[in-house]
Amino acid sequence: MQYMLLLTEPESEFAKRNHPEHAEAYWGGWSAFIGAMAQAGVIVNGDGLQTPHTATTIRVRDGKRSVQDGPFADTKEQLGGYFVIEVPDLDTAMEWAARSPSASYGSVEVRPVLPPMTPQA
Numbered sequence: 001m002q003y004m005l006l007l008t009e010p011e012s013e014f015a016k017r018n019h020p021e022h023a024e025a026y027w028g029g030w031s032a033f034i035g036a037m038a039q040a041g042v043i044v045n046g047d048g049l050q051t052p053h054t055a056t057t058i059r060v061r062d063g064k065r066s067v068q069d070g071p072f073a074d075t076k077e078q079l080g081g082y083f084v085i086e087v088p089d090l091d092t093a094m095e096w097a098a099r100s101p102s103a104s105y106g107s108v109e110v111r112p113v114l115p116p117m118t119p120q121a
Contacts, residue, residue: 003093008077046083
């Protein structure tokens with residue numbers, strides 16, 4: 001079964017990505033996590049995302065579109081990336097999620113992926 005791991009981080013962790021003193025440790029943790037998943041053969045797909053300030057949030061209410069620069073304003077943790085993994089069950093997906101660096105300072109949402117839709121005749 002496929003599960004999506006949605007990886008969130010607080011702004012302070014995003015800042016470490018390019019910080020001269022913290023980037024090596026930040027990326028080292030992610031490299032180890034991704035390497036372990038790759039070695040286990042569970043990765044279906046995954047990408048890191050640019051920092052939250054590059055986001056644009058769109059809402060349509062009563063037929064009117066509103067555009068906000070950046071992520072949802074009230075959130076303290078922002079989406080940093082995702083992986084789709086193929087594992088036997090939810091327990092295994094949660095084990096992988098707990099190994100993610102962001103589980104220790106942000107959060108990881110684990111969500112089953114819907115099966116592909118079949119076209120109706």
